Amino acid sequence: MRRRRFLAWTLGAAACAAGCGSEHVTGGTARFSIRADGSRWARVGQAFAAAARASGVGTSPTGTKITVTGLPALAASELNNGQTLLDTATPLSRLTGDVEVVVVPVNSLFKDFDDFGAHLRAEPSRTMLAGGPQGEPDHLLFGLIAKGLGADTRQIDYTGYPSSDEAVSALLGGKAAAAAGLLGDWRAAIDAGRVRALAVSCARRVPGLDVPTLLESGVRVDFADWAAAVGPEDMTEDGRESAVRMCDEVTSSPSWRRACRAAGWISIPLSGDDFKVWLTSEVERTQAVLRDLGLLASSRATTCWGSCGNGH
Incomplete structure (x- = not known):
């Protein structure tokens, strides 16, 4: 025994x-x-x-x-x-791990992630982004997305907010074109039709949510707030x-x-x-994206958890 x-x-x-x-x-x-x-x-x-x-x-x-x-x-x-x-x-x-999601207002001109990605790649300094505090997971995710798209990461226009409620208010108030955050924090706004989800950060789709992954959207990033x-x-x-x-x-x-x-x-x-x-x-990977965002002087680079297609 x-x-x-x-x-x-x-x-x-x-x-x-x-x-x-x-x-x-x-x-x-x-x-x-x-x-x-x-x-x-x-x-x-x-x-x-x-x-x-x-x-x-x-x-x-x-x-x-x-x-x-x-x-x-x-x-x-x-x-x-x-x-x-x-x-x-x-x-x-x-x-x-907590899944992150990229969202836009329901009336956004970005109809899908491809539209958002094309705009971020072409005009990173004119694509206003929102999420949690600078240097935290939401900011890191946008850095990884920008790099995966081939955008100039240091040019992205990101505003960090102390809470998810403030990030929601900023997005719905027109202070940002897109936001990132924990799926749990944005799920109510998604279900209520106030925002649209463009992509989730995990390697496999979330059951019950008809939203593609970043990998499906052509960005080799598998990410979670672990x-x-x-x-x-x-x-x-x-x-x-x-x-x-x-x-x-x-x-x-x-x-x-x-x-x-x-x-x-x-x-x-x-x-x-x-x-x-x-x-x-x-x-x-964290060092690399912090460097890409201009928050660290030097680091090394990677964008996926070992093998992107293998999930968590």
Whole structure:
């Protein structure tokens, strides 16, 4: 009989400062401490801890901290000090992805993505774009799209907004010709007929949404606002192997799959050495697009997650 092991759930300092609660599940002598790298990933961290408890997943070594973080944190670290998750943490497992969508007002002259792409390629400085804050996933996506189309990426006219509601208002108020953001944030406006979706960022179409992917539209970009689990920078090899096994058990569990469906996340598990290789390519791609956008001095380039046609 497998001994039941335990998880402790602890939010990071930024999340707690925002008023988030914490939950501890302990017993025996072994436990992990799972924290979110700020309130942005609190829901993923909570779902991960809950799925682990439901699965009876073990915890070893005692007290090892597992942090749930993601693409915005990676981009921010590049912009702030040049360090990445590869420098400051031990990669364990990719967990979830949020699909992004490119949208236009319902009465836009851009009838489809081809129309939008042609205009962006010909007049990048006169194609007003909107989304989340500069340097975050929405901005990165437009940078990747511009590069994939052969447009002058540094010339694109992008305005970042603190919230998706403000981006919606900007688009509908004529302050932007197109916007990008999480599909979940734009779904109500799409379903209400206030905006039209031109393309989704993932490699396969979203069920129930008759919208082509960027790959179908001729742009070799497969993209998601992803979240992942990482361990401490000084993690031992035994500790890393144990934590990777724990992540594999959780992300393959029915509880985790149910949590992802309920939240609208794509479950995109990839762990251990494979995740480290993927993360290395994602760091390079993020550096490259930040450079293309004029936000970094130098970097390397790539536009797809390994093989574009293979999805997540």
